[in-house]
Amino acid sequence: MNSAEKNSVFSIAGIYGLRMLGLFLILPVFALYAEGLEGVTPTLIGLALGIYGFTMAMLQIPFGWLSDRIGRKPVIAAGLLIFAVGSVVAAMADTIWMVIIGRALQGSGAIAAAMMALLADLTREEVRTKAMATVGITIGMSFTVALIAGPLLSSWIGVDGIFWLTAVLALLSIAVLFKLVPDPEKLSTHRDVEAVPGEFGRILRNGQLLRLDVGIFILHGIIMSLFVALPFVLRDHLSIEAHDHPWVYLPVLLVAVGFMVPLIIMAEKKGKMKQVFLLSIGLIALACLMLALWHDSMISVIAALLLFFIAYNVLEATLPSLISRMAPIDAKGTAMGVYSTSQFFGAFIGGAVGGWCYGQFDVQGIFFSTALFALLWLFVAMGMQMPVMRSSVMAHVESDVDADTLESNILALAGVFEAKVVPEENTVFLRVDKKVYDADALNALLNPASQAAEG
Incomplete structure (x- = not known):
């Protein structure tokens, strides 16, 4: 990449990363915070966590198309402003329903497709894959940072303070957008990153792509459900105060990354993609089952979380790669649009179902149900045909x-x-x-x- 492209890519990745960080920061702390809100029920806790996924799934592709008509920056700026408003609503809320409205507004700032289109406008074809990988890495880092920073920030400024912070970050991102990101010379449709209306039928009839869409739906449903339960497990079953939760997640995440790398190398370089893929899904199911059976044991919980995050990191890295390789070469953007929509819907359903399961069956209900869905995914994935590595x-x-x-x-x-x-x-x-x-x-x-x- 030349200097102009590097400036564009890192600025866009920064905006995207800060926005996702704002969504993720409350994951490890919200369930405990929500206990003090008026009108709270377990189902509504889960709904508040996942509702952003519903509005994001509904609006991300339409916002991308709108950016083709009126420009990338106006759509992105409007989305960031909506996100900031949602953060303020959630920060000022004293009822669970106001938090749900705020989180829904956060998701309504659905700028993912417009951001990718802007990235494509500002990069040459031959470096675009590297540019998109940079953004993907930033999103992954945002999730990891959020698990550590969320509880720490909660102990310093409270969850309402986290919402205020995300509003400020969104407004700063608007400044970065107009000050540091260049204006594209022209707006173009980029089939490698944008959804094309005429291609949806072809993508939705592709059984192999649908298996991957089901997979990302279940994966993000599982992780959203788990974060309804995990804060209660750490506090109530293991007697770990909320401000100490990062010291559970941090070593687990560091070790998980260390195990992830050789598994990715084995999958990509040694031609063992399907074996590693199925193994990772199996580890997700095993981890959830361990949490269901032995969530009163510190050793079992740590072991289960380690297995889960090893598998989660591998799957988060391999699923987009498989989508890219399986999609028609001139419709990858449409395939990724359907994939992202499935991911966001999974977060929404996972939060809502996880909250309901917690209310009906306590944390065991969440862990057993997530194990069952992981086994369902394993069954679906067994029939998947791995693409030739080209x-x-x-x-x-x-x-x-x-x-x-x-x-x-x-x-x-x-x-x-x-x-x-x-x-x-x-x-x-x-x-x-x-x-x-x-x-x-x-x-x-x-x-x-x-x-x-x-x-």
């Missing part, structure tokens, strides 16, 4: 090319297995074997005039 490549083409002829010529190149030329977006999408693929040969095919001049 790399995605994009390149620039002129809008007046003969798409069919150029596609045929590209497919004749060594190492190219799929090609789709989209002249209206000035882009060619490819899947290649990097060991055989010759980028210079593709460049010669796409730029014959420059090659002739050099000759």
Whole structure:
């Protein structure tokens, strides 16, 4: 990436990360805080945790389309402002229903699709995958930081203070958006990151993609349900005060990352993706079952959390990669849009169902139900066909090319297995074997005039 692209990517990743941090910070502390709110019930605690997922799922793709019409920055700024308003509503709330309204407003600032479109506007095709990976890493770091910082901040400024802090961060993000993120020269549709209306039918008929959508739905449903129960387990069953909860999560998360890396290498480099994928789902089920049976034992809870977060980190890293590899090369943005919507709906359902289970069956109800859903996911995933490990490549083409002829010529190149030329977006999408693929040969095919001049 050149300096302008690096500035754009890191600024956008920072905005995205701060926003997700604001959503995640309350996860490890809200259930305990909510006990003091008027009108609280276990079901409403879960609903308050997960309701942001419903509004985000409903609005993220429409906001992305709106940004194609009126511009990226106005939509993103409006979304951040809505998020800030929701944070203020939640901060000032003294009833559980006002917190639910605030969290719903937070989710209504659904800027994910618009942010990815802006990122695509500001980066070249050949570096876009790296740019998106940077944003993905930032989101993962936000979740990890939130589990540690949430309880610490709660002990210093209270949960209402966390909501006020997230409102301030959202407003600062608007300043970063206009001060540090460049204005794109033009707005374009980018099939690699944006949902295209005409492609939904093709994506929703793809059984392999639907298995992954079910997976991310269940994974985020499980984790949202767990955070209805875990604060009570640590406080009431293990006698750990809320301000000490980070010292449970921190070592677990650090060790989990250490185990995650070799598993990812085994999956990606050693061709063991399906085995590692199924193992991780199995570990999720085992961890939930351990929590259901032995949540009064510190050793069992720590062991269960370690297994869970090893598996969770592996799955969070591999699921988007699998979506990218399984999706049609010219509809990856649509596939990711459906995937993200499934993820957010999973958070919503997981929070609501987790709260209901807690009210009816205490924490055991949550842990047994999450174990059951993990086993259901394992059954669904067993029939999944793993894609051949090939790399995605994009390149620039002129809008007046003969798409069919150029596609045929590209497919004749060594190492190219799929090609789709989209002249209206000035882009060619490819899947290649990097060991055989010759980028210079593709460049010669796409730029014959420059090659002739050099000759």
